[in-house]
Amino acid sequence: MNTGPDMIEKTAAAVIDLARELIARPSITPRDAGCQELIRQRLKAMGFRCESMRFDEVDNLWARIGTAAPLLVFAGHTDVVPPGPESSWASPPFAADVRNGCLFGRGASDMKGALAAMLTAVERFLSATPEFAGSVGFLLTSDEEGPAVNGTAKVIQVLQERGEKIDFCIIGEPSSDQRVGDQIRVGRRGSLHGKLTVHGRQGHVAYPDLTVNPIHMSAPALHELASTAWDQGNAYYPPTTFQISNIHGGTGAANVVPGTLEVLFNYRFSTAVTVDQLKTRAESILRHHGLQFELDWHVSAQPFLTRQGKLITAAQQAIKTLTGLTPLLSTGGGTSDGRFIAPTGAEVIELGVSNATAHHINEHVNTEDLVMLANLYQMILTDIFK
Numbered sequence: 001m002n003t004g005p006d007m008i009e010k011t012a013a014a015v016i017d018l019a020r021e022l023i024a025r026p027s028i029t030p031r032d033a034g035c036q037e038l039i040r041q042r043l044k045a046m047g048f049r050c051e052s053m054r055f056d057e058v059d060n061l062w063a064r065i066g067t068a069a070p071l072l073v074f075a076g077h078t079d080v081v082p083p084g085p086e087s088s089w090a091s092p093p094f095a096a097d098v099r100n101g102c103l104f105g106r107g108a109s110d111m112k113g114a115l116a117a118m119l120t121a122v123e124r125f126l127s128a129t130p131e132f133a134g135s136v137g138f139l140l141t142s143d144e145e146g147p148a149v150n151g152t153a154k155v156i157q158v159l160q161e162r163g164e165k166i167d168f169c170i171i172g173e174p175s176s177d178q179r180v181g182d183q184i185r186v187g188r189r190g191s192l193h194g195k196l197t198v199h200g201r202q203g204h205v206a207y208p209d210l211t212v213n214p215i216h217m218s219a220p221a222l223h224e225l226a227s228t229a230w231d232q233g234n235a236y237y238p239p240t241t242f243q244i245s246n247i248h249g250g251t252g253a254a255n256v257v258p259g260t261l262e263v264l265f266n267y268r269f270s271t272a273v274t275v276d277q278l279k280t281r282a283e284s285i286l287r288h289h290g291l292q293f294e295l296d297w298h299v300s301a302q303p304f305l306t307r308q309g310k311l312i313t314a315a316q317q318a319i320k321t322l323t324g325l326t327p328l329l330s331t332g333g334g335t336s337d338g339r340f341i342a343p344t345g346a347e348v349i350e351l352g353v354s355n356a357t358a359h360h361i362n363e364h365v366n367t368e369d370l371v372m373l374a375n376l377y378q379m380i381l382t383d384i385f386k
Helices: 005-023 036-048 108-127 152-160 214-225 273-290 310-323 336-345 367-384
Strands: 049-055 058-065 071-077 102-104 135-141 168-171 184-185 189-197 241-249 260-269 295-302 328-330 345-348 364-367
Touching: 005 036, 005 108, 036 049, 036 058, 036 108, 036 135, 049 152, 058 152, 071 102, 071 108, 071 336, 071 364, 102 241, 102 310, 102 367, 108 135, 108 295, 108 364, 108 367, 135 152, 135 295, 152 336, 168 214, 168 310, 168 367, 184 345, 189 214, 189 273, 214 241, 214 260, 214 273, 260 273, 295 364, 310 367, 336 345, 364 367
Parallel strands: 071 135, 071 168, 168 345, 184 328
Antiparallel strands: 049 058, 058 135, 102 364, 189 260, 189 295, 241 260
């Protein structure tokens, strides 16, 4: 792979210019705001067959070049989270400002910078290797930061129905810690949401003997839930965590004991425990404390894991060669669309820039990291198809 000064300079210009074009489109989830059309034109120019798949208000793009196996897919999302108050940003969130060696803007790290690196890497790979044994694909959605119902999950369903099998998948989520390539996500924990409603008896605070305060009643149970060790994790996953995200009770009046308390909580769980086990233990704790309650559950993700295989090995070798780093193989962080792709049998990794500013005010990415990411993607392609 040519990594001389001229090629590095050309790669830098290509990646940063495209990233800026993408960031300038305010694609707040589930809007795509023209990002996929921009990418589609670049892919068509390379010879990709491009197919739009729109489900409800969500835009998805499936593109492929080649018909043979193996199929390596770059997956990602064009939607971003809201920027928050623009007055808090040093430059407008969709201005894509470059200063002090960094590219600023909503989506710079999560994950429009990675999308630009993917496109640039594939352009360079195809230019250097117009004939290769296999196929390359792109799976893009505008529904990753939102409910994730009409995005990658629906596209995967279509691909499976017509027999298109993904062998390898690289997701451009911001997976690195301090330096690009210092960490690769090889799996993610599952996510289990609970909505707890505890029933009491409303009344006047001056007559507590005539009321049942669900806040008071729930406090010991919530403390036990928050302090319970649900498992010890395993060789691939940290222990399961429990976090309360919202508590609501009361009418707004200071002199009324509420009749109900509503609590929202979440488990991020490993493969060391099952959803049914978590449900059973939580409900047992609530009953032990004598609560009258209703509990609604929602599983938004099952844990997935890619064990050592050709893709992980190729990524490790590329990172070692270009950066000198030995990447940590991690399953930390939140959820990703890998949870929809991994169950098909594909080897899935997440390799992107640092996650330090994702979703933050003044989100940014080091421009040198974007160039390095494009080089890493290109080297992985070359290794997979050699």
